[in-house]
Amino acid sequence: MDTEWWKTGVIYQVYPRSFQDSNGDGVGDLGGIVQRLSHFTELGVDAIWLSPIFPSPMADFGYDIANYTDIDPIFGTLAAFDHLVASAHALGLKVVLDLVPNHTSDRHPWFGESRSSRHSPKRDWYIWRDPAPGGGPPTNWMSDFGGSAWAFDAATGQYYYHAYLAAQPDLNWRNPDVRRAIHDVMRFWLKRGVDGFRVDVIWHLIKDDQFRDNPVNPDYREGQPPHHAVIPLYTADRPEVHDVIAELRRVVDEFDDRVLIGEIYLPIERLVAYYGRDLTGTHLPFNFSLLQSRWNARAIAKLIDEYESALPSGGWPNWVLGNHDRPRVASRIEPEQARVAAMLLMTLRGTPTIYYGDEIGMRQVPIPPDRIQDPFEKNVPGIGVGRDGARTPMQWDAGPFAGFSTAEPWLPLSPDFHAENVANLRNDKTSIFNLHRRLLALRRASPALKRGSYQPIVASGDLLLYIRTHGQQRILVALNLGAEPALVSSQAQHWRGRLLLSSFLDRDGEAIDGEIALRADEGVVVELTSSGGLRRRTRLADGPLQGAPKPTSSGPVGVGARCYDTIARPRGAPQPTLRLTPPAAPRRTERAPPPRRGRD
Numbered sequence: 001m002d003t004e005w006w007k008t009g010v011i012y013q014v015y016p017r018s019f020q021d022s023n024g025d026g027v028g029d030l031g032g033i034v035q036r037l038s039h040f041t042e043l044g045v046d047a048i049w050l051s052p053i054f055p056s057p058m059a060d061f062g063y064d065i066a067n068y069t070d071i072d073p074i075f076g077t078l079a080a081f082d083h084l085v086a087s088a089h090a091l092g093l094k095v096v097l098d099l100v101p102n103h104t105s106d107r108h109p110w111f112g113e114s115r116s117s118r119h120s121p122k123r124d125w126y127i128w129r130d131p132a133p134g135g136g137p138p139t140n141w142m143s144d145f146g147g148s149a150w151a152f153d154a155a156t157g158q159y160y161y162h163a164y165l166a167a168q169p170d171l172n173w174r175n176p177d178v179r180r181a182i183h184d185v186m187r188f189w190l191k192r193g194v195d196g197f198r199v200d201v202i203w204h205l206i207k208d209d210q211f212r213d214n215p216v217n218p219d220y221r222e223g224q225p226p227h228h229a230v231i232p233l234y235t236a237d238r239p240e241v242h243d244v245i246a247e248l249r250r251v252v253d254e255f256d257d258r259v260l261i262g263e264i265y266l267p268i269e270r271l272v273a274y275y276g277r278d279l280t281g282t283h284l285p286f287n288f289s290l291l292q293s294r295w296n297a298r299a300i301a302k303l304i305d306e307y308e309s310a311l312p313s314g315g316w317p318n319w320v321l322g323n324h325d326r327p328r329v330a331s332r333i334e335p336e337q338a339r340v341a342a343m344l345l346m347t348l349r350g351t352p353t354i355y356y357g358d359e360i361g362m363r364q365v366p367i368p369p370d371r372i373q374d375p376f377e378k379n380v381p382g383i384g385v386g387r388d389g390a391r392t393p394m395q396w397d398a399g400p401f402a403g404f405s406t407a408e409p410w411l412p413l414s415p416d417f418h419a420e421n422v423a424n425l426r427n428d429k430t431s432i433f434n435l436h437r438r439l440l441a442l443r444r445a446s447p448a449l450k451r452g453s454y455q456p457i458v459a460s461g462d463l464l465l466y467i468r469t470h471g472q473q474r475i476l477v478a479l480n481l482g483a484e485p486a487l488v489s490s491q492a493q494h495w496r497g498r499l500l501l502s503s504f505l506d507r508d509g510e511a512i513d514g515e516i517a518l519r520a521d522e523g524v525v526v527e528l529t530s531s532g533g534l535r536r537r538t539r540l541a542d543g544p545l546q547g548a549p550k551p552t553s554s555g556p557v558g559v560g561a562r563c564y565d566t567i568a569r570p571r572g573a574p575q576p577t578l579r580l581t582p583p584a585a586p587r588r589t590e591r592a593p594p595p596r597r598g599r600d
C-alpha cells in the first residue's frame with residue numbers, strides 16, 4: 001500500500017501576499033500564515049504550498065528572485081520561516097516551497113556578475129547571444145509577457161534571453177555550475193525541513209542549443225496573447241529537460257519523504273512525460289486540464305479518460321481547479337456549479353490541489369485600471385490576461401479589510417466579502433466552506449476515494465458518473481452539471497447503498513435503492529452496499545457482465561469503458577446505462593468555454 005503523503009493528501013496553495021497580513025502593511029506575510037494555520041487543519045488539508053517568499057524586487061510578485069536562500073522582508077525573516085515550518089509540522093501539515101529555477105531577477109548578484117563583462121566567469125550562467133547578422137534579436141523567440149524574449153545589453157553588445165519579463169533573465173541550464181548552484185539552494189531548504197518543491201515553469205528549463213527560430217503559428221488570431229504568434233517548439237519541452245529534472249529529483253530523494261511537483265502547461269500526451277523515464281522525474285506533474293476544459297460532462301469525462309489512459313505505469317494522478325495564474329473556478333463556470341466542481345476535485349483519483357479562497361467560493365474580482373499590479377496585464381493590456389482578479393485578499397470575516405489586514409490591501413477586496421467570508425460560511429451549515437470540510441473529511445476516511453480505482457460509468461447530457469473502488473468499498477459519484485433535475489438509474493446494476501454526501505449538505509444517510517434523484521447543480525457521493533456488489537465487482541475485473549450491453553464507440557463518452565488503477569488498466573467493465581428524467585438531451589445552451597489565457 002502506498003504511504004506517500006503526497007498521494008493520499010490534499011495540497012492547498014497559499015499566495016502569501018494575499019493570505020493574511022500580520023504587520024499592517026496591506027501585504028500578506030509569514031506571520032499571517034502562522035496566525036491562520038488553524039484554517040488548514042479546520043479545512044482538513046495535508047500540505048500547504050507557498051508561492052515565492054524570497055527576496056525579490058516583485059516585478060513578477062516574487063517569481064523574480066534576487067536571493068534564493070533568504071526571505072523577503074515583506075514576508076518576514078528566516079527565523080519566521082523556521083517558526084512557520086515548525087508550527088505547521090507540529091500540526092501535521094507539510095510545507096512545500098516554490099522553486100523558481102528557470103530565471104532569476106535581473107537584480108540577482110549572479111546576473112549582475114554575468115552582465116558585467118563578456119569575460120565574466122558567470123557570463124555563461126545566463127543565455128547571451130550576439131545580435132542577428134543584420135542586427136536585432138538573435139531569434140524570433142517571444143516573451144510570454146509580450147514582445148521579444150531578447151533584451152539588448154548595450155554595455156556588452158549582446159542580447160540576453162528572458163522567457164518572461166526582461167527583469168527575469170533565464171538561467172542557462174546547460175551550464176553544470178548553474179545546476180549545482182540550484183541543487184544547493186534546494187538542499188538549503190530541504191535541510192530546513194521543507195517537504196518539497198513546486199517547480200516553476202519546469203518545462204521551460206532547457207532551450208534549443210542551435211537557437212532555431214520558433215515556427216510561426218498559422219492559427220494565431222488578433223486578440224490572443226502575443227506570444228501565441230509562434231509555437232514554442234525550440235524554447236520549451238525540449239527532450240534534454242528530462243535529464244535536468246531527473247537531477248532535481250535525485251536531490252529531493254537525498255531526503256526522506258519529500259515531493260517534487262512540476263508546473264507544466266502541455267497537452268496530456270506531453271505532460272505525462274514529466275513523470276520521467278521509470279518515474280525518475282517529478283512525482284506530480286501538475287495536471288491543469290480542468291483549468292482549460294469546457295464545463296461539460298462529456299468534455300470532462302473525455303479528459304479524465306485521456307489522462308488516465310496516458311499515465312505511465314505507477315504514475316500517480318493529480319488534479320488542479322485553480323491557481324494564481326488563471327481565472328477563479330467560481331467565475332469560469334456558473335457559480336452554482338462551484339460546489340459540483342469541488343466534489344469532482346475531491347473525488348477524482350489522484351492528489352487534489354486547492355487554490356486559496358476557492359474553499360469559500362471566491363470569485364474573480366474586477367480590478368480598476370489604477371489598481372492593476374500584474375505585469376502581464378500591464379504589458380498586454382485589454383485582452384483579459386490579467387491575473388490580479390484571482391489574487392485578491394482572502395476573505396476572513398466581515399470586519400475592516402475582511403480581516404486580511406488593518407490597512408488598505410495591495411489588491412482590492414472582493415465587493416462581496418461582507419457576506420462571503422470564512423467566519424460567515426463556517427456558521428452556515430450548508431455553505432461551500434462546510435462542503436469542502438465534509439469532502440475532505442470524507443476523502444480522508446475513505447480508502448476508495450483516497451486510493452481506489454476509477455471507473456467511468458457515464459457522461460451524458462449534464463450527468464457525469466463514476467465509481468471509485470478499493471477493497472470492499474465502492475463509492476459512486478454522480479454529478480449533475482446542469483440546471484435541471486435528473487433521475488438516474490443503471491440497467492446493468494441495481495444501485496443500493498447510502499448517500500454519504502450531497503453537495504447541498506442536506507441528504508446525509510439517505511438510502512439509495514435503484515434510483516438516484518439529483519437536483520439541479522447537485523452532486524452526490526454514494527457508498528454502494530448492495531449484496532450483489534461483491535459478485536459484480538469480481539466480475540468487473542474479469543470482463544463484461546453477461547448480458548450487459550457491449551461498449552460501443554459511438555455511445556456516450558466513458559460508458560463502461562475501463563477501470564483505472566495503479567495496478568492494471570484498462571479492464572473490461574460492464575456498461576450500466578442511464579434512465580434519465582427528463583431525457584439526456586442537453587438542457588440548456590452549452591456554456592461558453594473559459595476565457596483563453598496566455599501560456600498554455
Ligand code: GLC
Nearest residue numbers: 060063164200201263324325
Ligand atoms: C509561473 C508562475 C507565474 C509566473 C511565471 C514566471 O507560471 O506561476 O505566476 O508569472 O511562472 O515566473
